[in-house]
Amino acid sequence: MRILLWAAFSLAIGVSSGVSSAETPAAAPVAPPVQDCSSAAHRRLDFKIGEFDVTGMGGAKAGVSRVESLLGGCLLVEHWQGAESGYGKAFFYYDRRAERWHTTFVTDDGEALVFEGVFEGDALVFRGEGKLSPFEGLHRMAWSPSPNGGVKQFWEVSTDGGSTWKTIHIGDYARRR
Numbered sequence: 543m544r545i546l547l548w549a550a551f552s553l554a555i556g557v558s559s560g561v562s563s564a565e566t567p568a569a570a571p572v573a574p575p576v577q578d579c580s581s582a583a584h585r586r587l588d589f590k591i592g593e594f595d596v597t598g599m600g601g602a603k604a605g606v607s608r609v610e611s612l613l614g615g616c617l618l619v620e621h622w623q624g625a626e627s628g629y630g631k632a633f634f635y636y637d638r639r640a641e642r643w644h645t646t647f648v649t650d651d652g653e654a655l656v657f658e659g660v661f662e663g664d665a666l667v668f669r670g671e672g673k674l675s676p677f678e679g680l681h682r683m684a685w686s687p688s689p690n691g692g693v694k695q696f697w698e699v700s701t702d703g704g705s706t707w708k709t710i711h712i713g714d715y716a717r718r719r
Contacts, residue, residue, distance in 0.1 A: 579614055579615040584615060590618060591610065594606065596714065607623075609621075619631060632645055632648075643660065644659075655672040655674055656672065665684040665685065680703060688714070693714075695713035695714075
């Protein structure tokens, strides 16, 4: 049995009696399949790419955001820094099979929200259950381009299954020049 295992191992790594590695043809590297994320559906959220100063409700400074495109446009990553404290990351991607967007928000205190969404007009509207202290319940968040080249974020939470909604954040993302 050991001889059979050694023979299988030797063949797998290209070692055999009397044959040098110089004589063994090298296997051609196998390229991973190309993922094409250039479709119009994948590009619809590109308005979020860039660096932004963010104000919240009432015009108070909320923080700064930097959004980058990675993996050939298949993933957008937001790097968030709050004006007073807190930082986090958000990951956005389009699932071509389900024809839905997905996002996961992770904060520096270990909380996370996972949403999925679709475009409604020019706004990407995410929905999902979750708790982000102190907001627990059904979340609804919309991202849309602003006429001035920035981004608008509108975030609500419902504690009664969606019958009523409370606005918890309105963010105006002003593009840094």
